[in-house]
Amino acid sequence: MKLKTIGIDLGGTSIKAGVVDAKGAIIASGERPTLAGRAYQDIIGDIAGLCADVAAAAGISLCDIPAIGAGLPGVVDRRNGKVYLTNLFWEGVPFEESFRQYIDKPVFLTNDANAAGFAEAKIGVSRDTEASVFLTLGTGVGGGVILGGKIYEGAHGVGGELGHMIVRAGGRSCNCGNSGCLERYTSSQGLIAQARELMGEYPSSAIVSLCGGDSKNLTPKIIFDAAKSGDELAGRLFGEFVSYLALGIVSYINILDPEMFVIGGGISKAGSFLLDAVRAEVAKAVLFKALPYGRIELASLGNDAGIIGAGLLARGER
Amino acid sequence: MKLKTIGIDLGGTSIKAGVVDAKGAIIASGERPTLAGRAYQDIIGDIAGLCADVAAAAGISLCDIPAIGAGLPGVVDRRNGKVYLTNLFWEGVPFEESFRQYIDKPVFLTNDANAAGFAEAKIGVSRDTEASVFLTLGTGVGGGVILGGKIYEGAHGVGGELGHMIVRAGGRSCNCGNSGCLERYTSSQGLIAQARELMGEYPSSAIVSLCGGDSKNLTPKIIFDAAKSGDELAGRLFGEFVSYLALGIVSYINILDPEMFVIGGGISKAGSFLLDAVRAEVAKAVLFKALPYGRIELASLGNDAGIIGAGLLARGER
Numbered sequence: 001m002k003l004k005t006i007g008i009d010l011g012g013t014s015i016k017a018g019v020v021d022a023k024g025a026i027i028a029s030g031e032r033p034t035l036a037g038r039a040y041q042d043i044i045g046d047i048a049g050l051c052a053d054v055a056a057a058a059g060i061s062l063c064d065i066p067a068i069g070a071g072l073p074g075v076v077d078r079r080n081g082k083v084y085l086t087n088l089f090w091e092g093v094p095f096e097e098s099f100r101q102y103i104d105k106p107v108f109l110t111n112d113a114n115a116a117g118f119a120e121a122k123i124g125v126s127r128d129t130e131a132s133v134f135l136t137l138g139t140g141v142g143g144g145v146i147l148g149g150k151i152y153e154g155a156h157g158v159g160g161e162l163g164h165m166i167v168r169a170g171g172r173s174c175n176c177g178n179s180g181c182l183e184r185y186t187s188s189q190g191l192i193a194q195a196r197e198l199m200g201e202y203p204s205s206a207i208v209s210l211c212g213g214d215s216k217n218l219t220p221k222i223i224f225d226a227a228k229s230g231d232e233l234a235g236r237l238f239g240e241f242v243s244y245l246a247l248g249i250v251s252y253i254n255i256l257d258p259e260m261f262v263i264g265g266g267i268s269k270a271g272s273f274l275l276d277a278v279r280a281e282v283a284k285a286v287l288f289k290a291l292p293y294g295r296i297e298l299a300s301l302g303n304d305a306g307i308i309g310a311g312l313l314a315r316g317e318r
Numbered sequence: 319m320k321l322k323t324i325g326i327d328l329g330g331t332s333i334k335a336g337v338v339d340a341k342g343a344i345i346a347s348g349e350r351p352t353l354a355g356r357a358y359q360d361i362i363g364d365i366a367g368l369c370a371d372v373a374a375a376a377g378i379s380l381c382d383i384p385a386i387g388a389g390l391p392g393v394v395d396r397r398n399g400k401v402y403l404t405n406l407f408w409e410g411v412p413f414e415e416s417f418r419q420y421i422d423k424p425v426f427l428t429n430d431a432n433a434a435g436f437a438e439a440k441i442g443v444s445r446d447t448e449a450s451v452f453l454t455l456g457t458g459v460g461g462g463v464i465l466g467g468k469i470y471e472g473a474h475g476v477g478g479e480l481g482h483m484i485v486r487a488g489g490r491s492c493n494c495g496n497s498g499c500l501e502r503y504t505s506s507q508g509l510i511a512q513a514r515e516l517m518g519e520y521p522s523s524a525i526v527s528l529c530g531g532d533s534k535n536l537t538p539k540i541i542f543d544a545a546k547s548g549d550e551l552a553g554r555l556f557g558e559f560v561s562y563l564a565l566g567i568v569s570y571i572n573i574l575d576p577e578m579f580v581i582g583g584g585i586s587k588a589g590s591f592l593l594d595a596v597r598a599e600v601a602k603a604v605l606f607k608a609l610p611y612g613r614i615e616l617a618s619l620g621n622d623a624g625i626i627g628a629g630l631l632a633r634g635e636r
Contacts, residue, residue: 077609084608092608131473145573147465154575155449156610161572164605166565168498169486176569176605180486247484250496254479255463255573257472287482287494290402290410291395292474 001184004060007311008070009112012036012087015043017050018304019058019065020252020311024123026304028057040093048102050165062103069314070095071115071306074246078157086175112306114151114160116299117144119309120262125300129259133252135162136265137245140175144254148201151313163187170229185244188220188267195223195237202233222271242274245282253286253293258269264299290305322378324369325629326388327430330354330405333334333361335368336378336622337383338629342441344622346375353496366420380421387426387632388413389433389624396475397471401427402493404493406450426631432469432478433627434617435462440630443618447577451612452568453480454583455563459501463574469631481505485566504587506538513541513555520551560592564599571604571611580616589616 004027009016011034018029030053032046047070055062072095074085079202082092096107110118117126117134126132126146134144145152145161153159163183164176171180172190184190196215199208206226211217226234249261279296286293301308322345327334327365329491336347350364365388390413395609400410414425428436431568435444435452444450444464452462461480463470471477482494487496490508514533517526524544529535544552567579581593588610597614601623604611619626 016502075606076610079610084606129473143573154571155447155577155612156575158571158606158609159573159575160612161605164572165483165569166485167487169489169562169565170485176576178565178603178605247487247496251483252573253476254470254482255461255477255570257474259473285496287479287496288393288402288476290478291393292397293476294473 003066004058005311005314006054006065006068007307007309007314008047008051008068009115009306009310010034010047010072010085011112012073015047015050015299016307016313017047017054018307019054019060020308022313022315024119024308026307026311029307030054030057034084034088036088036152040088041098042089043088044095044098045102048099051103057253060183062105065105066105067108067314067316068314069110069115069310070102070108071112071310073112075111075161076157078153080184081109091200108310108316110151110153110310110313111142111144111160113142114144114153115309115313116142116264116301116305117146117160117262117309118313119144119297119301119305120264120279121149122312123301123308124262124305125297126262131256131258132160132260132262133256133258134264134299137186137188137263137267138265139189140187142265145258162248162252165248165251167244167251169274182244182248186241186248190256191220191223191237191241192218194240195233198233198236206231206234207234220270221268224273226274238277242277242281245278246285249296250285250287251276258294260294261296262299263296264305268298321382321384322376323629323632324383324386325371325433325625325627325632326365326369326386327624328352328365328390328403329430330391333365333368334625335365335372336625336629337549338626340633342437342626342630344625344629346372347625348372348375352406352421354406356473358406358408359404359416362413362617363420364397367419369421371544380423380573383423385424385426385430385632385634386417386421387429387433387628387630389430391430393429394427394475394477396471396498399427403541407535426628426634428469428471428628428631429460430624432471433462433631434460434581434582434619434623435464435478435627436469436631437619437623437627438582438617439464440468441619441626442580443615444578444580449574449576449579450580451480451574451576452580452582452617453502454617455504455506455581456583457507458505460583467550480566480570483566483569485562485569487529500566504566509538509541509555509559509571510536512558513551516551516555522559523551524549527554538585540631542591547590549622556595560599562596563596564603567600567614568603568605576612578612579612579614580617581614582623586616
């Protein structure tokens with residue numbers, strides 16, 4: 001199939017879409033604000049409008065597009081196609097049915113982290129692996145499990161929600177209703193929440209001055225940069241972050257034993273500073289010291305991974 | 319293939335083997351003590367001897383056996399076939415090579431919990447499921463993940479070591495070197511260790527009298543029976559046990575989202591008393607309340623599951 005598809009990456013802040021070719025190259029792309037909180041019909045109308053825009057920008061007609069793929073920030077009920085997207089306040093929205101009122105093409109839906117992990121496994125750092133685990137460390141923690149070149153979604157579409165593995169029973173409260181989910185310790189939200197709690201103990205920390213004394217200005221970058229410069233509070237926060245991420249990876253090894261872990265999301269921009277520390281911690285904590293285990297690598301496709309993965313998914317190779 | 323195979327279930331205490339037909343029925347079986355600590359050649363010689371015994375008991379010649387399967391209490395290095403069995407002090411034993419000096423047949427190796435889970439998925443409670451997770455709650459916690467009718471072993475043979483998912487970072491020390499593994503909370507070892515710690519606080523507990531004041535006599539059955547009768551300490555221990563098991567299951571749902579969980583091992587003999595409590599806790603803690611999730615059931619094949627699974631595995635349908 002040499003035809004091009006459209007990949008959509010729907011987020012809480014923006015809708016992104018692109019025309020994607022058979023090799024996963026983005027021919028043209030565009031973006032609109034999500035304006036979460038609007039009626040779903042309006043958002044889906046905007047998504048369809050954006051699809052028309054990117055097709056035009058790529059110089060092709062929508063008639064030439066066999067199908068559309070979308071990565072969504074939530075889950076799809078495989079029984080009826082209804083989608084549940086917490087950040088958009090969507091509880092059981094019939095996405096494909098609604099979308100096809102604008103553009104009558106088959107729509108392939110998956111979770112956004114699944115889409116990004118799929119892109120990495122098809123054309124990115126984890127290409128040619130039989131089993132890879134993608135972790136996106138951003139506001140929260142998303143996950144994608146790719147087995148045998150396909151997205152592993154489990155029996156009910158919930159598989160790969162890796163950020164909600166419980167790593168500390170009775171620990172930090174999570175939005176999901178449980179406590180101690182990995183997401184609470186290895187996301188920017190989790191990191192910043194922990195920084196806020198500890199800033200009082202370290203009044204002379206560089207973190208305090210770098211955010212002008214206001215924890216609202218804190219970012220993972222501020223904390224990681226301060227850790228690199230030897231700041232004590234930042235070092236503690238970074239150490240805890242790495243320790244939890246490594247424990248999470250060790251658990252995934254003991255469950256899924258992939259060929260490769262791919263670390264993406266905003267926090268992965270910390271690059272080798274983060275990667276080297278995580279690799280060292282995992283090496284210490286891995287269960288069978290005599291056996292090899294999955295390599296840990298940084299994602300290679302950046303913010304485009306979601307569009308690419310959704311576009312490739314629309315080729316029906318899920 | 320209508321031929322029969324032999325399935326071996328190697329444990330720290332005993333070696334079990336049986337002749338298994340194409341439907342998973344055991345035609346004849348036998349058992350010898352493992353006598354762990356002996357040279358591996360001696361144990362493997364005994365395993366081969368037991369294979370000859372059970373073939374004779376089934377009235378067939380070893381010549382009629384195309385292959386042999388074995389479930390081992392540990393992992394197999396897929397690069398070279400060497401096996402690592404902690405309880406037997408085997409660190410890199412060439413099992414198949416050594417076994418074939420006695421009986422020159424192909425040997426299919428897997429982890430013992432994988433074998434039991436495979437048996438349940440082929441002919442037991444989880445038959446006809448696309449994805450099932452088997453948990454054996456015994457001295458430790460073993461796991462088996464069966465996807466698409468095959469044992470999922472991951473890229474390096476470590477997949478499915480479910481008892482070593484970390485559920486409480488910084489928690490109880492585990493034999494594996496980490497802390498807070500699920501096994502430390504939902505095995506008989508974990509349950510009894512917790513009981514020992516708390517017995518001093520509850521001197522009038524039925525548990526104390528039932529074990530004659532000596533915690534060495536404690537068993538999960540004593541604790542569960544006392545919990546059923548309303549004993550306060552036992553109720554607390556049972557509640558914590560169930561809570562951790564449910565959190566573990568919720569994490570597996572978020573990662574693997576199977577069609578069914580199968581609970582086996584000695585502790586599963588607690589039956590519906592345990593099952594009902596676990597189901598209720600999982601229902602409260604599951605991430606997506608609007609979506610269905612895997613049923614939780616008791617294993618159906620009992621102690622034979624290991625032999626049956628290994629026998630079926632030898633048919634090459636792994």
